[in-house]
Amino acid sequence: DAGVTQSPTHLIKTRGQQVTLRCSPKSGHDTVSWYQQALGQGPQFIFQYYEEEERQRGNFPDRFSGHQFPNYSSELNVNALLLGDSALYLCASSLLTQGWNTEAFFGQGTRLTVV
């Protein structure tokens, strides 16, 4: 079991550009959540996808959008990048039917640097 895999591992973008990050959940998991972790801070919840729909959203602007595919993999898109978007982006997967307190498995993250 490969666990949660994210790509790419590192990315450098210029202000104003758009970026797409990808996540494959742990085998058997159906729910994907995205978090932003700025340097020296705890992860902040961006949004969660289940059954190809956004189920919950944190306090992030509409520049942040996502998608979940039929195979449960997910993408995070960020438009009009700002310097403040530089962070580690973490994907977490879980199995909804195990309940709301189920363990979330995290990927290694994508380190995004905006210059």
Next chain:
Amino acid sequence: AQSVTQLGSHVSVSEGALVLLRCNYSSSVPPYLFWYVQYPNQGLQLLLKYTSAATLVKGINGFEAEFKKSETSFHLTKPSAHMSDAAEYFCAVSVATSGSRLTFGEGTQLTVNP
């Protein structure tokens, strides 16, 4: 809304000494509580979780935590620190109404001195 406060952004202990990392939570409904560890340039790994069963929870690598409702605390302990325990530790909370959405604390960097 729920929140987590981790007291002490940096904790330093000697190898073999007791590890105590503090976490206090705020929630208007019964919480689920988690401790995660993050090694440099890696994702988060679950150490242990409290889900309203036993208040003393044992996790991996010799860590344990005790849920104290009266103190709204969920402190993480390990009797004897090992050099490999050096990492960033995050306390997190979720509630049934928020799904598996986690709210994290700011983290505590643990340093283990030889």
